[in-house]
Amino acid sequence: MNLRTPIKTARGLGSAKDGVHHWWMQRLTAIALVPLVLWFVFCVASLSGGDYETVRAWVSQPFTTVMLVLLIAVVFYHAQLGLQVVIEDYISAKAPQLTALIVVKFLAVLMAVIGIVAVLRIAFGG
Amino acid sequence: MQTQNRPLSPHLQIYKLPMTAKMSISHRASGAALSLGTLLLVYWLAAAAAGPEAFARAQGIVGSFLGQVILFVFSYALFYHMCNGIRHLFWDAGRGYDLKTTDASGYAVLAVSAALTLLVWIIAIATGGA
Numbered sequence: 001m002n003l004r005t006p007i008k009t010a011r012g013l014g015s016a017k018d019g020v021h022h023w024w025m026q027r028l029t030a031i032a033l034v035p036l037v038l039w040f041v042f043c044v045a046s047l048s049g050g051d052y053e054t055v056r057a058w059v060s061q062p063f064t065t066v067m068l069v070l071l072i073a074v075v076f077y078h079a080q081l082g083l084q085v086v087i088e089d090y091i092s093a094k095a096p097q098l099t100a101l102i103v104v105k106f107l108a109v110l111m112a113v114i115g116i117v118a119v120l121r122i123a124f125g126g
Numbered sequence: 127m128q129t130q131n132r133p134l135s136p137h138l139q140i141y142k143l144p145m146t147a148k149m150s151i152s153h154r155a156s157g158a159a160l161s162l163g164t165l166l167l168v169y170w171l172a173a174a175a176a177g178p179e180a181f182a183r184a185q186g187i188v189g190s191f192l193g194q195v196i197l198f199v200f201s202y203a204l205f206y207h208m209c210n211g212i213r214h215l216f217w218d219a220g221r222g223y224d225l226k227t228t229d230a231s232g233y234a235v236l237a238v239s240a241a242l243t244l245l246v247w248i249i250a251i252a253t254g255g256a
Contacts, residue, residue, distance in 0.1 A: 027218060030211050037208055041201065045246045049254020052181045055174050068171070079161040086158055115168040118175035125175070 022081060029078035036071045056122050065123040072115040080108035149232050153210045156203040163200045201246055205239035 013019040047058060058064055083104045091097040136143070143151075166188075173184035187193050213231050216222045222231055 027215065030215065034208060034212065037204060041204065041246055042249065045250040046253050048250040052174070052178045055181070059171075059174065072168075072171075075164055075167075079157075079164060082154075082157045083161055086154060111165060111168050115171050118168070118171040121175040122171075 022084075026078065026081045029074050029081070032070070032074050033078060036067065036074060039067055040071055059119060059122040062123075065119060068119045069116050072112050072119070076108045076112035076115075080105055083108075146228050146232055149210060149235065153207060153214070156207040156210075159203050160200070160207055163203070166196075166200070198243075198247065202239065202243045205242040205246075206235070209235040209239045209242075 011019075016022075043058070043064075047055060050058070059068065084101060087097060087100045087104065091100055170184050170188065173180040188197065213222070213235055216231070222228065
């Protein structure tokens with residue numbers, strides 16, 4: 001006799017209760033980061049030696065502002081997904097693992113917000 | 127039964143990791159290092175938002191010899207992680223699993239990421255003198 005209810009199969013989320021969500025989001029953000037990172041690195045390379053005003057004028061361009069906000073949001077989402085797996089793999093004791101996960105997730109959000117606010121301040125601050 | 131002292135497999139001090147395994151752990155290591163490197167990006171943007179003095183300080187740190195070395199390593203790690211990530215996406219799609227292809231794509235990743243790093247630094251030096 002099988003005691004499992006059909007809803008388990010219908011949901012298909014497995015023991016972690018979130019199915020392939022982590023895996024899928026890591027791939028989605030990875031794909032998004034390819035153009036974002038290429039754009040960013042080559043822009044920064046051609047800005048090298050640029051002074052304060054040049055860099056701020058670049059950040060204030062609407063296209064740059066949008067790309068930078070996307071880059072920061074996606075990069076920190078991707079980074080905390082990856083760091084989560086590293087922590088889960090290498091820290092087996094429950095309490096330190098949970099502490100590390102909370103610290104990494106909070107820091108990722110904090111850093112992303114600081115970065116995005118900085119970009120928006122330059123873009124809209126005049 | 128003496129099971130405690132048995133070596134775990136693969137015994138990392140004895141077993142010679144193949145290139146593909148070295149690239150696999152490097153992907154993880156570069157990802158962790160890049161996570162740290164994102165803090166530099168946030169610092170640079172926050173400094174540009176804060177004002178000319180803060181920005182000059184940030185440029186001074188980034189422009190120092192140590193700053194440039196860190197940036198160089200960072201740029202290679204970034205391109206490596208990006209190229210190897212694309213290799214992983216092909217695997218996710220179920221392609222390129224045979225040994226010959228995994229070796230070839232591994233060497234391609236190393237070559238392309240090195241080429242992109244050189245290209246970016248040539249552009250940086252040509253436009254601003256680093």
